[in-house]
Amino acid sequence: MAQMRGNGQALxxxxxxxTRHIASQARVALRCALRELGIPDETVGDAVMAAWELTANALEHAHGPYEMRLLRKGPSFVFEIEDSDPFLPVTPSFRDSGVKAVTELPEQGRGLQIVEAFARGRWGFRLSGCEKKVAWMAISSALED
Incomplete structure (x- = not known):
């Protein structure tokens, strides 16, 4: 399922x-792909949770079709979720804000705080070559750090 192509990308x-039952299908597909690619079990759960937050944002604020990918970047991977909306949201800055995600953020801001914590600031939004929005985040492998 998660076999890397020559360009280091896995769909x-x-x-x-x-599509129905998106949440469960997306989580299972990503969990299986990460395990197949050698991401340690202790990282897989957090990676799936953070990736789901980016995916849930795409589902709430954009429209399909959607595509979930992993890209090999040296010893780590980059998770991407692409949707058909060309609008790039403003990336909030959580560093040095003093805000505690669990107690002070409104419901709408907690997901990106999870992504920030997991990816350690290595995440964001960009446009693809087809003018589609891509939300992305880094996932460290066992070989990195």
Whole structure:
């Protein structure tokens, strides 16, 4: 399922606005792909949780079709979720804000705080070559750090 292509990219899953049971299918597909690629079990759970936050944002604020990918970047991987909305949101700055995610952030801001904590600031948004939005985050492998 998560076999890397020659360009270091693995397609995990594609779906559209009509697809049902997205949450469970996306999480299972990503969990399996990360394990197949050798990401340690202790990292997989957190990676899936953070990746789901980016995916949930795409589902809430954009439209399909959607594509979930992993890219090999040296010893680590980059998770990407692409949607069909070309609008790039403003990336909030959580560093040095003094805000505690669990107690002070409104419900709408907690997901990106999870992504920030997991990816240690290595995440964001960009446009693809087809003018589609891509949300991304780094996932460290066992060989990194």
């Amino acid at each position: 995990i899953w594609r779906w559209n606005d009509e």
